[in-house]
Amino acid sequence: MKIKRISIIQTLWITLLIIGLADVAFTGETQQQLTAESMIEQALKRGSLKVGMSTFVPWAMKDKTGKLIGFEIDVATRLAKDMGVAVQFVPTKWAGIIPSLLTGKFDVIIGGMGILPSRNLKVNFSIPYDYTGMSMVAHKNLAAGFNSLNDFNRPDVILSIRLGSTAVPAAQKFMPKAQLRYFDDEAQTYQELLNGNAHAVVGSAPKPAEWALKYPDKLFLPLAETFTKEPIGFAVRKGDFDSINYLNNWITFVRAEGWLQERKHYWFETRDWENQIQ
Amino acid sequence: MPPLKTKKSLTPLDALLAVLFVGMGLYLLYRVNIGLNYKWSWSTIPQYLFRYDPQQERWLPNLLMQGFFTTIRLSFWGTILATLLGTMMGLFRLSHRLFRRLVGGAYVELSRNLPPLVLIFLFYFFISDQIMPVLSVEDFFQARSESTKTILSFLFAPAEQFPTFLSALVTLAVFEGAYITEIVRAGIQSIEKGQWEVSSALGFSRKAQLRHIILPQAVQRILPPLAGQFISTIKDSAIVSVISIQELTFQGIELMSATYLTFEVWITITLLYLSLTLSLSLAIGRLEMYMKHRGAG
Numbered sequence: 001m002k003i004k005r006i007s008i009i010q011t012l013w014i015t016l017l018i019i020g021l022a023d024v025a026f027t028g029e030t031q032q033q034l035t036a037e038s039m040i041e042q043a044l045k046r047g048s049l050k051v052g053m054s055t056f057v058p059w060a061m062k063d064k065t066g067k068l069i070g071f072e073i074d075v076a077t078r079l080a081k082d083m084g085v086a087v088q089f090v091p092t093k094w095a096g097i098i099p100s101l102l103t104g105k106f107d108v109i110i111g112g113m114g115i116l117p118s119r120n121l122k123v124n125f126s127i128p129y130d131y132t133g134m135s136m137v138a139h140k141n142l143a144a145g146f147n148s149l150n151d152f153n154r155p156d157v158i159l160s161i162r163l164g165s166t167a168v169p170a171a172q173k174f175m176p177k178a179q180l181r182y183f184d185d186e187a188q189t190y191q192e193l194l195n196g197n198a199h200a201v202v203g204s205a206p207k208p209a210e211w212a213l214k215y216p217d218k219l220f221l222p223l224a225e226t227f228t229k230e231p232i233g234f235a236v237r238k239g240d241f242d243s244i245n246y247l248n249n250w251i252t253f254v255r256a257e258g259w260l261q262e263r264k265h266y267w268f269e270t271r272d273w274e275n276q277i278q
Numbered sequence: 279m280p281p282l283k284t285k286k287s288l289t290p291l292d293a294l295l296a297v298l299f300v301g302m303g304l305y306l307l308y309r310v311n312i313g314l315n316y317k318w319s320w321s322t323i324p325q326y327l328f329r330y331d332p333q334q335e336r337w338l339p340n341l342l343m344q345g346f347f348t349t350i351r352l353s354f355w356g357t358i359l360a361t362l363l364g365t366m367m368g369l370f371r372l373s374h375r376l377f378r379r380l381v382g383g384a385y386v387e388l389s390r391n392l393p394p395l396v397l398i399f400l401f402y403f404f405i406s407d408q409i410m411p412v413l414s415v416e417d418f419f420q421a422r423s424e425s426t427k428t429i430l431s432f433l434f435a436p437a438e439q440f441p442t443f444l445s446a447l448v449t450l451a452v453f454e455g456a457y458i459t460e461i462v463r464a465g466i467q468s469i470e471k472g473q474w475e476v477s478s479a480l481g482f483s484r485k486a487q488l489r490h491i492i493l494p495q496a497v498q499r500i501l502p503p504l505a506g507q508f509i510s511t512i513k514d515s516a517i518v519s520v521i522s523i524q525e526l527t528f529q530g531i532e533l534m535s536a537t538y539l540t541f542e543v544w545i546t547i548t549l550l551y552l553s554l555t556l557s558l559s560l561a562i563g564r565l566e567m568y569m570k571h572r573g574a575g
Contacts, residue, residue: 050438054535055532055535055536056535057535057536061535061536062341062532062533062536064325064326064329064340065329065331065340066329066340066341066344088438090438090522091522091524091528091532092522093519093520093522096520096521096522099403100522103403103407104407105442184531185531185534185535186535186538187531187534187535187538187540188534188540190538191540215317277536277537278319278322278537
């Protein structure tokens with residue numbers, strides 16, 4: 001039996017043809033596909049927006065009845081309402097929140113996430129809808145007389161920090177000589193300070209100031225102002241520009257309305273919500 | 279069993295030790311109160327266990343109890359799945375077929391030699407992402423009628439947490455199942471060879487041997503280590519809090535983030551776990567006694 005061989009030239013031709021056909025089909029469908037696959041479209045189809053967040057007073061926390069409240073919760077609820085879908089919160093540990101977004105456990109992170117260049121390589125950010133800054137609260141005995149970043153920039157100083165938060169790069173940048181001690185949760189970082197095992201906690205304002213007020217005999221605020229200014233944005237998966245466009249314009253819209261500023265003032269500058277917690 | 283002489287009275291040494299223990303406990307409490315400078319606030323805790331809902335006019339479980347129920351669900355199903363898996367794999371490891379022995383061996387070595395945390399992340403980020411969408415678990419759940427949904431929520435988890443719950447459940451079962459496999463294997467191997475030989479001589483098939491002769495005796499022997507494993511399952515269920523399953527530990531941590539009542543919450547969680555594990559210990563103890571009497575009678 002004679003075996004028929006396909007020559008190299010023929011193989012090349014066939015390959016080229018297949019690639020060409022696929023290409024034509026692909027360019028036609030790409031646009032539709034991109035639109036259909038965008039997070040916003042998916043959420044509309046599902047009828048609910050899944051929001052990844054992590055408990056972080058006063059951004060997001062559970063009140064006495066187990067309901068989520070806070071600045072981020074208000075923002076996410078309003079966003080879903082404006083989209084005409086239900087909102088579904090997915091409480092996630094902060095350290096694993098980006099992998100959870102990338103693997104599709106939820107649509108968007110609305111959880112006070114600081115826009116960092118390193119983070120931006122993994123996820124896409126909206127324009128900032130809020131700004132926050134790093135502040136410090138220190139132990140009265142251990143850090144007596146400390147009143148500048150330089151005072152803390154010593155090898156014998158221990159700083160207690162929440163793992164994966166923007167406080168980590170801030171502390172490394174401004175106090176490179178200090179030792180950092182990491183914890184998974186905000187509560188643990190402050191407990192370490194109260195136990196006298198750390199000189200100070202580095203964290204987003206306004207929390208450190210609240211702790212100084214709560215334990216005036218043990219803690220104090222070494223710095224008068226926040227020492228960084230960080231933009232906060234929504235994070236979505238890469239390659240999804242339709243959603244970014246929607247989110248950006250939504251932010252612009254509610255800011256022009258004054259609604260964002262009003263919510264920010266309520267959660268960060270008043271204490272009217274305290275009795276909902278305890 | 280030779281009867282042991284058990285003393286009914288306490289010696290002075292016992293009393294001294296007891297005093298020492300109590301003293302240590304008290305000193306620890308004193309240190310906590312003095313050294314920590316912690317402001318205790320126990321009065322805020324009960325409302326997080328149960329709260330009164332004025333709209334529905336009844337008491338509802340709050341954060342901690344919700345987490346506690348999730349822990350119970352997770353442990354319950356996890357134990358059942360792990361027992362099934364462990365029994366099957368235990369029999370595989372003793373099978374006459376090489377392939378089954380290899381499967382059983384590979385399963386035990388893989389799941390026993392990885393830290394549970396690593397296993398959980400492997401399942402959650404890799405396996406569950408590939409498998410769950412294919413099975414379209416969530417859509418299946420959403421498509422059920424309201425009454426079925428309520429039942430499923432009661433038995434497992436609410437719709438939005440269902441896929442995560444399943445991946446945590448599978449991980450827990452796989453991990454605990456490896457230990458149960460070894461317990462089952464050891465239990466079966468501990469049965470005297472004569473039992474096998476006699477039953478074989480009486481014309482029992484291998485299946486019948488296992489069912490009527492070997493397993494009933496093995497079960498009695500493996501109950502104590504198995505009980506320990508069931509308790510481990512409850513304790514290990516706390517590890518799945520890292521993939522944001524809203525069980526007791528996760529809810530506790532969330533609550534601490536919101537209220538900063540670190541110690542009160544941890545102590546409450548401890549007591550809740552203890553109530554679960556101790557009652558299980560007691561139940562298993564009863565079962566052992568019962569089986570002993572039945573075996574002797």
